[in-house]
Amino acid sequence: MTLVADIRRGTAVVGVVGLGYVGLTNAIAFAEAGFRVVGLDVEPSRVARIGRGESHLEHVPHRDVARQVTAGRLTATTDFSVVAELDCILICVPTPVRHEGPVPQPDLCHVKAAAELIQPLLRRGSLIVLESTTYAGCTEEVLQPILERGGLLAGRDFLLGYAPERVDPGNARFAPAGITRVVSGCGALCREAIETLYAKVFSTVETVSSIRAAEMCKLFENTFRWVNIGLVNELKMLCDRLGIDVWEVVAAAATKPFGFMPFQPGPGVGGHCIPVDPYYLAWNARQLGLEARFVSAAGSVNDRMPEYVVQRTAEALRAGGGQLAGARLLVVGVAYKRDIDDIRESPAVTVMRMLHDRHALVDYHDPHVPELAEHLVGRYAVKSVPLSPEAIRSYDAVLILVDHSDIDWADLITHAALVVDTRNVTAQLTASPTYHGPHIVKA
Numbered sequence: 001m002t003l004v005a006d007i008r009r010g011t012a013v014v015g016v017v018g019l020g021y022v023g024l025t026n027a028i029a030f031a032e033a034g035f036r037v038v039g040l041d042v043e044p045s046r047v048a049r050i051g052r053g054e055s056h057l058e059h060v061p062h063r064d065v066a067r068q069v070t071a072g073r074l075t076a077t078t079d080f081s082v083v084a085e086l087d088c089i090l091i092c093v094p095t096p097v098r099h100e101g102p103v104p105q106p107d108l109c110h111v112k113a114a115a116e117l118i119q120p121l122l123r124r125g126s127l128i129v130l131e132s133t134t135y136a137g138c139t140e141e142v143l144q145p146i147l148e149r150g151g152l153l154a155g156r157d158f159l160l161g162y163a164p165e166r167v168d169p170g171n172a173r174f175a176p177a178g179i180t181r182v183v184s185g186c187g188a189l190c191r192e193a194i195e196t197l198y199a200k201v202f203s204t205v206e207t208v209s210s211i212r213a214a215e216m217c218k219l220f221e222n223t224f225r226w227v228n229i230g231l232v233n234e235l236k237m238l239c240d241r242l243g244i245d246v247w248e249v250v251a252a253a254a255t256k257p258f259g260f261m262p263f264q265p266g267p268g269v270g271g272h273c274i275p276v277d278p279y280y281l282a283w284n285a286r287q288l289g290l291e292a293r294f295v296s297a298a299g300s301v302n303d304r305m306p307e308y309v310v311q312r313t314a315e316a317l318r319a320g321g322g323q324l325a326g327a328r329l330l331v332v333g334v335a336y337k338r339d340i341d342d343i344r345e346s347p348a349v350t351v352m353r354m355l356h357d358r359h360a361l362v363d364y365h366d367p368h369v370p371e372l373a374e375h376l377v378g379r380y381a382v383k384s385v386p387l388s389p390e391a392i393r394s395y396d397a398v399l400i401l402v403d404h405s406d407i408d409w410a411d412l413i414t415h416a417a418l419v420v421d422t423r424n425v426t427a428q429l430t431a432s433p434t435y436h437g438p439h440i441v442k443a
């Protein structure tokens with residue numbers, strides 16, 4: 001087949017639809033592997049920035065984009081007529097949930113819209129790969145019928161596959177090309193093409209027998225995290241009542257060389273994946289009249305955590321003779337996890353909104369997030385405040401919600417009146433028996 005030969009030679013042209021966290025990372029990885037890459041997005045400002053050799057994402061350096069643009073390997077456009085020139089198309093659009101009814105529902109509007117834009121120009125012999133996370137069956141039940149509308153059949157006239165993305169933005173330990181990719185396709189030809197393509201870019205490729213198995217693999221990975229984070233968050237609340245340090249327990253349990261994997265508690269679960277993907281698995285179950293009980297159990301714990309942080313803060317203030325209403329509070333870290341600028345589904349934002357609702361006066365500091373829009377946090381848009389000893393001393397309490405590595409925690413704690421620590425960053429600083437800093441509440 002000529003496509004496989006073109007992929008092997010590196011002459012196949014690769015399109016990436018959706019240039020966000022996943023798409024831009026992929027576009028760079030495929031361009032670095034030598035492919036000519038065309039990025040497609042519906043957002044003109046993103047496309048324009050990439051065209052100028054700039055990155056719109058903190059964890060993708062400008063120089064990585066600039067190098068590929070200057071070398072002529074990466075271009076970006078909003079004009080889907082280029083689809084006619086593409087040999088392989090990777091679809092990396094969002095797959096959120098809609099919060100309607102009693103349980104969140106898969107929202108496939110972006111996948112459908114991308115498929116509608118590709119379909120009229122779909123070329124015989126080309127390969128389409130869905131990378132967006134979705135429920136088992138979605139590629140064949142939702143994407144394939146739209147792509148086949150013009151009469152071309154998947155597996156016969158064009159190739160169709162699924163390759164769930166595993167990138168971990170902000171995690172410098174795992175470069176995208178070093179992460180094993182799970183792939184599959186509809187039929188042997190599709191599997192051969194997708195495996196050949198991904199093997200050119202990623203060090204290891206694991207091909208599974210069906211697209212559904214690949215879709216379920218991604219859901220299982222993220223549901224595994226969701227459930228285990230729920231478990232450790234539940235343990236934290238229990239340990240708090242028992243006067244036990246949950247982080248000490250987790251660290252001690254992690255010394256077991258088999259059968260245990262440590263997960264850390266926190267103020268809730270954020271990001272576009274972990275709090276979302278398990279609801280795609282739950283949807284699969286509901287279609288069969290089944291219930292994904294671990295998903296809902298973990299959800300009921302994880303979704304409660306922001307309220308738990310607020311409650312612990314209120315208790316700590318009361319213990320010192322104060323109260324939440326009117327208290328001046330500094331939230332440190334609003335991204336959904338350390339060392340990134342992504343605030344999607346961030347529990348810290350939820351905590352801020354809850355504190356506003358209870359009439360606390362809330363500022364925040366986050367070196368990665370300079371500003372928060374009004375609709376996110378309640379009454380007014382807010383900017384990250386600079387940290388100085390005087391500024392820190394002016395708050396009734398400091399709430400540590402994200403453990404960014406570029407914050408001077410020792411300095412922060414030294415000047416704080418009261419610390420509510422949801423990430424255990426204070427553990428080492430306060431380990432000394434001579435510690436004389438502020439009162440620290442783990443939450």
Ligand SMILES: NC(=O)c1ccc[n+]([C@@H]2O[C@H](COP(=O)([O-])OP(=O)(O)OC[C@H]3O[C@@H](n4cnc5c(N)ncnc54)[C@H](O)[C@@H]3O)[C@@H](O)[C@H]2O)c1
Pocket residue numbers: 017018019020021022023040041042043046092093094095110111113114117131132133134165166167168169272273
């Ligand atoms: N962010 C992650 O860390 C991560 C990791 C693994 C998997 N995923 C999955 O990858 C998918 C993409 O996530 P993301 O974080 O990159 O999303 P994102 O919101 O950062 O980026 C999506 C991009 O798609 C564009 N887009 C939307 N509709 C489009 C359309 N019809 N045509 C072309 N472009 C369109 C948007 O403008 C945006 O630039 C999701 O399914 C997500 O669950 C994300």
